[in-house]
Amino acid sequence: MKKLLCIIFSLITVYIYIPDFRCYAEEDFSYVLMETSTRTVISENNPDRQVNAGYMSKLMSLLVIAESIETGKFRLDDELTASGTVTGTKGSVIWLQQGDKLTADELLKSVIIGNANDALTVLAEKSCRSIDEFVSQMNSRAFDLGLRNSAFTNPYGYYSEKDYTTAHDIAVISAELSEYDFLTPYFQTWRDFVKNGQTELVSENTLSRTFEGHIGFKACHSEKSGYCISEGAVREDCSYIAVILGASDEDTSFSKAKNLINKGFREFKVTVPAFLDELLIPMKVKSGQENAVEIMLKSQNSVVVPKASSEITNRIVIPDYITAPIKKGQKIGTMAFYNGDTLVFETDIITKNEVKKSSLLFTVKKSLLNLLKL
Numbered sequence: 001m002k003k004l005l006c007i008i009f010s011l012i013t014v015y016i017y018i019p020d021f022r023c024y025a026e027e028d029f030s031y032v033l034m035e036t037s038t039r040t041v042i043s044e045n046n047p048d049r050q051v052n053a054g055y056m057s058k059l060m061s062l063l064v065i066a067e068s069i070e071t072g073k074f075r076l077d078d079e080l081t082a083s084g085t086v087t088g089t090k091g092s093v094i095w096l097q098q099g100d101k102l103t104a105d106e107l108l109k110s111v112i113i114g115n116a117n118d119a120l121t122v123l124a125e126k127s128c129r130s131i132d133e134f135v136s137q138m139n140s141r142a143f144d145l146g147l148r149n150s151a152f153t154n155p156y157g158y159y160s161e162k163d164y165t166t167a168h169d170i171a172v173i174s175a176e177l178s179e180y181d182f183l184t185p186y187f188q189t190w191r192d193f194v195k196n197g198q199t200e201l202v203s204e205n206t207l208s209r210t211f212e213g214h215i216g217f218k219a220c221h222s223e224k225s226g227y228c229i230s231e232g233a234v235r236e237d238c239s240y241i242a243v244i245l246g247a248s249d250e251d252t253s254f255s256k257a258k259n260l261i262n263k264g265f266r267e268f269k270v271t272v273p274a275f276l277d278e279l280l281i282p283m284k285v286k287s288g289q290e291n292a293v294e295i296m297l298k299s300q301n302s303v304v305v306p307k308a309s310s311e312i313t314n315r316i317v318i319p320d321y322i323t324a325p326i327k328k329g330q331k332i333g334t335m336a337f338y339n340g341d342t343l344v345f346e347t348d349i350i351t352k353n354e355v356k357k358s359s360l361l362f363t364v365k366k367s368l369l370n371l372l373k374l
Contacts, residue, residue: 030167036239054225055157068127089118112186114201187216227253240264288324294352326355
């Protein structure tokens with residue numbers, strides 16, 4: 001009897017332990033759902049966890065290349081020549097040799113659809129002369145975007161302990177890439193050919209041919225990084241990006257990305273808070289050459305709110321008056337927009353023009369002018 005009780009207790013312990021472990025494994029990866037235009041994060045799990053995301057680093061490489069094309073360093077129809085650096089390239093390649101010539105269009109296809117590292121080498125060297133300079137530009141651009149949890153040691157996504165990023169940072173990089181319309185056809189292509197049809201390219205991101213509204217961006221996996229995807233979609237002028245890093249298998253990463261984006265379209269909307277300019281009447285000025293100064297909102301951005309939300313309200317915080325001298329664009333208060341009790345957007349209230357401080361000479365001149373008008 002005692003032995004039977006021990007066996008039963010052991011089975012109960014195993015039964016309790018297994019579900020706990022499976023739950024942990026399913027939720028241990030990082031993810032972010034972001035609205036593209038406002039960069040608003042709607043749903044997240046470990047969004048700022050620093051991980052090695054493998055070939056997802058290529059999205060940062062593509063951003064640097066896209067900016068090089070946009071600024072005129074080279075064009076899509078330019079023919080680029082492979083240097084000796086492509087020799088012995090590791091990972092996915094289109095088998096370039098020194099001296100081979102391909103257009104930037106073919107090279108971009110090879111990188112975005114086929115994940116080709118040798119094609120990326122040619123584009124990187126054209127953008128920044130050397131791979132080292134290109135990597136420096138990747139990190140500099142990431143810093144400019146405020147991505148303090150990312151560092152890149154190579155353009156390709158080769159594993160390095162010093163190479164890391166986050167789900168949030170990849171979402172921001174993807175949102176930036178979405179602004180380059182000439183990249184969209186590449187991201188939307190699942191299968192293509194380069195080198196006069198001799199080399200086939202197939203994207204690992206099968207959502208490029210199956211998911212409604214797909215606009216990009218990348219799927220990849222490795223032993224170190226797990227299964228990763230950055231997926232973007234647009235429907236009815238609204239766009240969302242889902243990033244999954246470190247999932248245990250492809251089905252998990254793909255299904256989670258689709259579910260998150262569908263949640264965005266189903267439950268949220270982008271709106272511009274209604275506001276009447278008449279609420280911002282000119283503010284009284286003391287000790288100035290003018291008695292009042294006109295005021296305005298510094299910005300009035302779109303916000304993301306639940307579709308079932310109530311009307312957005314606003315609250316103004318400004319003083320009764322302001323003392324000269326006053327600079328143009330000087331902050332004098334704030335305007336906050338609320339969805340119920342939730343702050344969704346806040347901006348400064350600023351002056352439209354300058355007002356100089358009054359002086360004894362100015363006061364005398366003004367008094368004399370007033371007397372002459374009588």
